[in-house]
Amino acid sequence: MAAGKGIDRRGFLSRLTAAAVGGVVWGGFVTEGKSAALVLRPPGALPEKVFLGKCIKCGICVEACPYDTLFLAGPGTDAPTGTPRLLPRDVPCYLCTDIPCTAECPTGALDVSLVSDDGGRTLDVNKTRIGLAVMDYENCIAAWGLRCDACYRACPLLDKAITIEHTRNERTGRHAVLLPKVHPDACTGCGLCERACVVEKAAIFVLPLEVALGRVGNSYVKGWEEGDESRIDGTTGPADELDSHPLDYLNSGDLQDD
Amino acid sequence: MTSLRTNRYLIARRLVQTAVMVLLIGGNLWGWTVLRGNLSSSVVLGTVPLADPFAVIQLLAAGGLLATDVLIGAAITLAFYALLGGRVFCSWVCPMNMVTDLANRLGRRFKTGTGSRRVFGRSARYFILGLALVLSAIMGVAAFEAISPIGMLQRGLVFGMGAGWLAVTAVFLFDLLIQRNGFCGHVCPLGAFYALVGRTALVRIDHDHEKCTSCMDCLKVCPENQILELVGQASGSVLDGVCTNCGRCIEVCPDAALSFSHRKHAMSLESGGS
Numbered sequence: 001m002a003a004g005k006g007i008d009r010r011g012f013l014s015r016l017t018a019a020a021v022g023g024v025v026w027g028g029f030v031t032e033g034k035s036a037a038l039v040l041r042p043p044g045a046l047p048e049k050v051f052l053g054k055c056i057k058c059g060i061c062v063e064a065c066p067y068d069t070l071f072l073a074g075p076g077t078d079a080p081t082g083t084p085r086l087l088p089r090d091v092p093c094y095l096c097t098d099i100p101c102t103a104e105c106p107t108g109a110l111d112v113s114l115v116s117d118d119g120g121r122t123l124d125v126n127k128t129r130i131g132l133a134v135m136d137y138e139n140c141i142a143a144w145g146l147r148c149d150a151c152y153r154a155c156p157l158l159d160k161a162i163t164i165e166h167t168r169n170e171r172t173g174r175h176a177v178l179l180p181k182v183h184p185d186a187c188t189g190c191g192l193c194e195r196a197c198v199v200e201k202a203a204i205f206v207l208p209l210e211v212a213l214g215r216v217g218n219s220y221v222k223g224w225e226e227g228d229e230s231r232i233d234g235t236t237g238p239a240d241e242l243d244s245h246p247l248d249y250l251n252s253g254d255l256q257d258d
Numbered sequence: 259m260t261s262l263r264t265n266r267y268l269i270a271r272r273l274v275q276t277a278v279m280v281l282l283i284g285g286n287l288w289g290w291t292v293l294r295g296n297l298s299s300s301v302v303l304g305t306v307p308l309a310d311p312f313a314v315i316q317l318l319a320a321g322g323l324l325a326t327d328v329l330i331g332a333a334i335t336l337a338f339y340a341l342l343g344g345r346v347f348c349s350w351v352c353p354m355n356m357v358t359d360l361a362n363r364l365g366r367r368f369k370t371g372t373g374s375r376r377v378f379g380r381s382a383r384y385f386i387l388g389l390a391l392v393l394s395a396i397m398g399v400a401a402f403e404a405i406s407p408i409g410m411l412q413r414g415l416v417f418g419m420g421a422g423w424l425a426v427t428a429v430f431l432f433d434l435l436i437q438r439n440g441f442c443g444h445v446c447p448l449g450a451f452y453a454l455v456g457r458t459a460l461v462r463i464d465h466d467h468e469k470c471t472s473c474m475d476c477l478k479v480c481p482e483n484q485i486l487e488l489v490g491q492a493s494g495s496v497l498d499g500v501c502t503n504c505g506r507c508i509e510v511c512p513d514a515a516l517s518f519s520h521r522k523h524a525m526s527l528e529s530g531g532s
Binding site for chain 2: 019022030072
């Protein structure tokens with residue numbers, strides 16, 4: 001390395017400045033490429049942030065996919081360049097039982113343990129969580145009262161991930177509305193429904209879980225579900241910071257007339 | 259036939275570069291199993307993993323706990339280049355080499371890219387290498403891989419270019435119009451990484467001072483000609499890691515004073531840099 005040979009303080013400072021400016025610009029580019037909230041990843045993908053820190057952009061998952069579902073994001077698109085993704089409206093994920101994309105990932109950015117039972121022993125493609133199918137009932141013709149169950153029929157987890165709800169058609173007063181309903185506990189985000197949807201721009205579409213789902217947090221517990229309370233074990237709230245227990249106020253002498 | 263002989267390494271390099279990319283493209287398009295993946299990480303014959311060690315180091319800096327496959331792949335690649343010369347990657351494998359060689363050839367012919375303003379010094383690449391690792395650690399992604407024109411080119415050839423041509427064209431124009439050998443010889447942190455790897459390489463260019471007539475043809479073609487300072491002065495190996503073992507100097511030498519050889523220490527002159 002020629003560096004360090006005969007650099008005076010001024011040269012050093014100008015280099016330092018150049019490095020700082022370059023670093024900020026470079027970092028800006030990387031941040032730009034990282035903000036990809038709406039990108040769907042292959043089966044077994046770790047949470048987006050961890051995934052991006054592991055994916056080496058080799059495209060082996062893309063080559064492993066027998067349906068040409070996956071592709072590497074090009075430069076200047078809405079996903080970090082070179083990372084694998086899918087667009088279900090073009091080609092959905094057909095949920096291969098041997099999950100070759102995940103199995104062949106050399107870095108573990110696609111993690112086999114996320115799509116298998118008993119810690120990686122038996123593959124279970126139904127554990128795939130590419131995202132969650134979300135309904136736009138405004139543009140769903142079944143919700144209008146027309147007869148359509150394309151998404152329901154296309155779903156590989158028929159009657160588990162999508163069910164049909166029978167409700168009364170209030171407009172006609174004499175027909176039924178057969179409403180498709182997505183169940184997040186079973187939906188793999190494969191996008192076969194999105195592919196099958198008959199309207200011009202799909203009224204059922206897959207969004208990444210981070211985008212599609214809300215979060216209750218620690219303030220509410222399903223008291224009727226065994227074990228749900230353990231969710232808030234170890235959490236603290238305002239009551240924990242009080243000097244005395246709230247009940248002490250009721251039990252203390254102040255409220256009791258003598 | 260003389261041109262075949264005087265370009266023997268150039269032709270061999272183009273064949274190797276093309277063959278690697280064709281095998282990778284075949285792996286994607288036609289299901290060939292010889293080489294699957296791309297230059298970032300690949301699998302040979304469905305068994306031996308290979309990986310870009312610099313990309314792996316960036317991912318490790320970014321905090322990724324990587325699976326063993328890619329770590330083994332990086333170790334194999336690292337060992338290979340540590341023996342043959344780190345920057346053998348640059349001149350024998352990297353497809354960007356064809357782009358920059360063309361730009362530099364045109365630059366020599368049309369006398370462009372040698373303006374008085376030197377944008378980057380020869381050591382800039384090491385700063386950029388360091389910066390890549392620091393940024394990877396801060397941002398949590400492989401920072402050079404996120405913007406690398408080499409990545410865009412080699413991925414693009416296998417999986418589709420998209421807007422990647424813009425980055426490749428930018429490198430071409432930078433080398434042609436702004437700074438001769440600017441990208442590969444001054445900027446590229448991957449080349450800088452392999453230069454460090456190649457400091458212990460066994461295969462090196464050997465200079466025979468007895469035969470040399472100091473015509474300096476070798477310095478004209480060498481993309482890193484600051485390392486040929488022993489030409490016309492002393493016999494010995496070109497020990498600097500930035501030598502890409504491209505062999506161009508050997509084939510243009512009219513006196514057969516240069517050759518590939520095993521590593522020898524310079525007899526009377528400490529060769530530059532390292």
